[in-house]
Amino acid sequence: MNGPLPMWARQVAEAELRDPLPRRWAHSQGVAQRAAELVGVLGDNCDLLVSAAVLHDVGYAPRLALTGFHPLDGARFxxxxxxxxxxxxxxxxxxxxxxxEAEERGLRGELEDEFPLLDDHRLVDALVYCDMTTTPDGKVTSADARLAEITARYGSDSLVGRFIGRASPDILAAVRRVDAALAAQPR
Incomplete structure (x- = not known):
């Protein structure tokens, strides 16, 4: 995963996250590492996944946080x-x-209009898998532990806590689908 797109994506993410948000940068690097491990499942789409993985939280960068909703801010950037x-x-x-989460924030219409969800569910699931099996410090974890960590960090009654509560079944289902695809790979 050293092609032009992943190298460019890493440079962009590092420039935006490394100094102002070192823990977020560590997480992003860990998510990208998880993505690189999925080459056998995604083949030609692996460079795209690695790039999205390292950039997925770029919208947290202070200079980019215009709406306060990092997926939208990062995508617009x-x-x-x-x-x-x-x-x-x-x-x-x-x-x-x-x-x-956009729905919780009153931004779902904006997100859907500007950035429709991809039809390639394997890529969407793979990015969920990579993000939700990586700790804030960039280490590998289980999806259950990651969901519990997010809930504990934000509180179950917070906007993020409510979102995670609603999203957990779909997150866990995506992780199971990727785990099944990995298990089906020849050894």
């Missing part, structure tokens, strides 16, 4: 400042069931 690949931008915008 990638589209407007970098004219990034449309599929990459749509993956970043919709990572980890972002539509449900």
């Amino acid at each position: 990638l589209r407007d400042e970098h004219a990034a690949d449309e599929r990459l931008v749509r993956l970043v915008a919709n990572h980890s069931l972002a539509l449900l």
